[in-house]
Amino acid sequence: MQDSIVRLEGASKAFATPEGGSVTALDAIDLQVRRNEFLTLLGPSGCGKTTLLQAISGFVELDGGRILIDGEDMTDRPPYRRPVNTVFQNYALFPHMTVGENTAYALEVAGVAKAKRREQVAAALKMVGLEGMEGRRPRQLSGGQQQRVALARAIIARPKLLLLDEPLSALDKNLRQAMQIELKTLQHELGISFIFVTHDQQEALTMSDRVAVLSGGRIQQLDTPRAIYDHPVNSFVATFIGASNLFDGRIDGDRLMAGDGTAIHHRRNQSTASGAATALIRPEQFFLAGEGEPFPTLDVDLEAIVFVGSTFELFGRTSAGKKVIAEIPAGRRGLIGEIERTRRARLAYDPAAVHLIHPCAEA
C-alpha cells in the first residue's frame, strides 16, 4: 500500500444533535489518497467533508475505523503529532505575530535553529510570492496575502499531507481563480498530496486530480473530474456537478421511455442492462436542430432566454411539462433571434453523449 499516503478504513463518526438524536457525519468511509495527488472533497454543507478533513488532521475523534498516514496508524494520535498541516478557512493567522513569526511557527515548535528558520521562512514566502514581507503584521495584509501566509506557514515544515479547508471561499472571484492555478502549481512543485475541501464544483473540477463527491456521510463517487462530469454514478452526483437534464424511465432498446412519454435515444452498446434507468443530457450537449436534422430532437416551449456572455441559456419545458435547460454558444445569434420570436425551440442531441444512470448505483 505504499502508493497511498492516506488510507481511511471504515471511518465512522456520528454527532449528537441538541434534540437528542444523532447525525451521521461519516458513514464507514474507505478512502485512499495517492502520493502527490490533488484530491478534492466536494459536497453540499453538512455532507461530512469537513468532518472527514478534521478526522485526518486529528480534531475529530472517530467512532470507528482507522486512519493511516504513510503506513502509520494515526487514529489515536493528537493533531500535534500528525505529519499533516492545515490551511484554515479563515486563515487563522496569529494576530500577535509577524508574518515571519507566523510562517516560522512550525519550525520554532520543532526546535529548528534560528538562522536556519530565517532561511526557510524566506524560501517559503518566496514560494507564495510574499518575498520580504516577514516584518508585516497579518492585519496589514489583504485577504489574498493572508491566504498566502497561511499557505507558507502550513507547507514550511514539509508535511506529508496538506489539508485545505475551503481556503478560497473568502476571496473575490478573480483572485480565487488566480489562486486555484497557483495552488495547483505549488502542489506540483512541493510534491506532496493536497486534500482540498470545497462546496464549489467549479473549483473542484479545475484543480483536482481526483474528486470525491460526498453526501450523507458517504463518498458517492471518487474519480477524475471528467469522469465525474461525464459519467456520474447517480443522479445526486449528476445534479451536484454542473447543470443537468435528467429523464427517469425504462430502457426500451436504444431508447429510454420517460414516464411522461418522452423518448430519449442513447447509444445502444453503452449498456446491456434493461429496466429502469435515468438518462442524463448536459445542457451544452443540446444544439439547435437544423432543417432535416439527422440527430434525435426534443421540442420545447421556452420560458426564458438568458444571455450569460459566452452562451445563451435556454429554459424551457417539453410538451409533457418536463423542465429542460440548454446552453447554446452565443456565436449563433441568428438562430437565437429566430427562437426569441417563436418562443419555441427544437433541441437536438447526439445519442452518444447521453449518459445512462442505473438505479443499482443510486445511493
Add this chain to the structure above:
Amino acid sequence: MSIASRRRVQLAVLLGPVSLFLAVFFLGPLAIMMVTSFLAPGLYGGVEWTFYPHNFGRILGFADPMFEDFDPVYIAIFIRSVKIAALTVLAALLVCYPAAFCIARLSERWKNFCLFLITLPFFTSLIVRLFVWVLILRQTGLVNEMLMSTGMIARPLDLIYTDGAIILGMVYVFIPFMFMPVYASVEKLDWTLVRASLDLGAGPIRTFWRIILPLTAPGIIGGAIIVFIPALGNFVVPAVLGGAKVMMLGNLIEQQFLAARNWPFGSALAMLVMSVMLVLLLVYVFASSRRGADAALNR
C-alpha cells in the same frame, strides 16, 4: 451653524454634566488634599497654614529631624501593602482565569446565568459579607469546628487576623472585578488559532504560552490593574479580617485622618498611593493605546 461647530455644541452639552460633577467633587477635594499634604499638622487636629514638606519625608523614614529619628515603618507598611495587593491579584487571577474558560464554553443561557452569579455579591453589603468570613475563620468558627470535630486538629488554627485571611477576603471581594475583563478577552479568543497551533505541531502547553496567554493578556492586565488599585488602598478588609495586627496603607491613612487626626500626613500618604496608581494606569493606557494605534493602522 456649520456641522463641525454643531458637533462641538452637542459634545459640550453631553459632556457638560459629568465634567462639572468631576470638577466639583473630584478635582476640588484632590486639590484640597494636595495642599493639605504640604501643611503642618495642628496640635489638636486640623492644620497649621505653614509650608511643611516633612510629611513626605516621614513616609520615607526621614521625618522632621527636630522631633523624630529615622524610622522606615511606613516604607515597611507600603511594601507589605503592595505585597498583599499583588498576591490578591495573583490569587484572583488563578481563580478567574480557568473559570473564564469554562464559562466561555457554555451555552448562551448558562453563560448568562454564571455571569449573573458572579455579580450576585454586589447585591449584599460588603461589611456583612466580610463578617460572615469572620464567622467562618475565627477560632470557634466553622472551619476550625469542623476540623476539630473530625479530629484532624487538636487545637484551633490561627486562621483569622493573618495576611492569609486578608488576601482571602480581598480575593473574595475583588473576584468580579478580575473576572469581567479576563472573561471578556477569553470569550473573544479565536479557537481556530488554538487549532492552528496544535495543527502546526505545538503541544497543549506550548500552545498555551505562545497563543492563548498572549491573546488573553489584555484582559489579564486590565483585571490586574482594576484589582490592584483598590486592593492597595483597601482598609475595610484588613480592618475586619486583619484585626489590629495587620496594618496596610488603607488602614494607616484612615487612622491618620480619624484616630491620629494628622490630616497633613494622611494626605501625604494618600497622595503617595494615588501617584503609584497613576503611574500604573499611565503605563496601561500607554501600552493599550499603542496597541489600539496598531490595530487602527492594521485595519
